[in-house]
Amino acid sequence: MDIEQAMRRAVELSRAVLGTTSPNPPVGAVLLDSAGEIVGEGATQPPGGPHAEVVALQQAAGRARTAVVTLEPCNHTGRTGPCSQALAAGGITTVVVGCNEPTALAGGGIQALRESRVEVLTGVLEQEVAAGPLSAWLHRQGTGLPLVTWKYAATLDGRSAAVDGTSQWITGPEARADVHLLRSEVDAIVVGVGTVLADDPSLTVRPSPGHQPLRVVVDSHGRTPATAKVLDDSARTLMVTTGPSYGEERTLVVAGGDRVDLPALLKALADRDVVSLLLEGGPTLAGAFLRDGLVDRVVGYVAPALLGAGPAVLEDAGVGTIDDAVRLHLTDVTRLGGDVRLTLRRNGTAAAPQAAKTQGRG
């Protein structure tokens, strides 16, 4: 196996642990022996557990010579020891790195490896790796905020429901199953109280992959009824208000004007180790996030159906003239059963690492 194939395999391994590693990065590692055969594979375990390199080293049991990793091995002792030392001690003579570590705290791994006479190749498939499972973590390091993906389902004419309010189901089973996969890969799902009042959604991943993202309801005035499914025990929930309480544990007060201040909410979620979040609705909250420039990625599920009337999937996003349209860059088009999934990112949204600013890994 060549090193690019091994790097792509490492990316694949890291995709499988998305949604379980925050605040740590989802890293993948592939170890090769002197003949280029895979002898170890690993991905970051939940916080406090071993990093990808250590998992792979254990599997390789001393046979590995080359380590291919999506992110520069850490060089600090957090909740686990430095991976750079573990690799050097494990008989690795060459380390191949996708992206460099952007934080000052965990950085220095490449230098430490070279000082231990380990050869290090950097920047291998860097753009591809940075745009993959590491993208939200890199975004969080660069901006201090979670990566926000607005997901919606709409008809071909951009409607989220019919005139009488019926909306189940706009898209087919394949698209709906894909939404659950998307949910399983993020740390939090965010909706406005309007969606809770209209649909009473559970906002859980089904079937459960063993972990559930944090459910976040933006509810300035405490209008969510005690019987709402989001308040059940199937996952953790954070009720975000301007004052009303749903109990100390599950209430986050984000003082602002009459409504929850969204930039302050994102900062507060980042402080709670939310690295990636899925904004699931509805048109009012999505418009407000876009108006505040807080949407980084859009995933739209478009059904081949026309309604001609009924609520739009997006309300006022602060655009008054065509020059101010929110321009997006299409990155993927996938057919799911009879529907189409469009993935877009905001122009200028950096997926690549920026300056070292925030916390390292533990």
Ligand SMILES: NC(=O)c1ccc[n+]([C@@H]2O[C@H](COP(=O)([O-])OP(=O)(O)OC[C@H]3O[C@@H](n4cnc5c(N)ncnc54)[C@H](OP(=O)(O)O)[C@@H]3O)[C@@H](O)[C@H]2O)c1
């Ligand atoms: N097709 C889809 O993909 C999709 C997805 C989700 C929902 N929906 C549909 O959308 C409909 C509900 O629409 P909606 O617009 O009422 O729901 P929403 O956007 O989920 O909730 C809107 C509410 O969020 C609260 N909010 C808190 N802070 C806010 C802020 N800073 N800016 C804006 N709003 C803030 C507001 O209530 P307070 O002022 O009381 O806080 C506002 O009324 C339902 O029919 C549902 O089926 C469709």
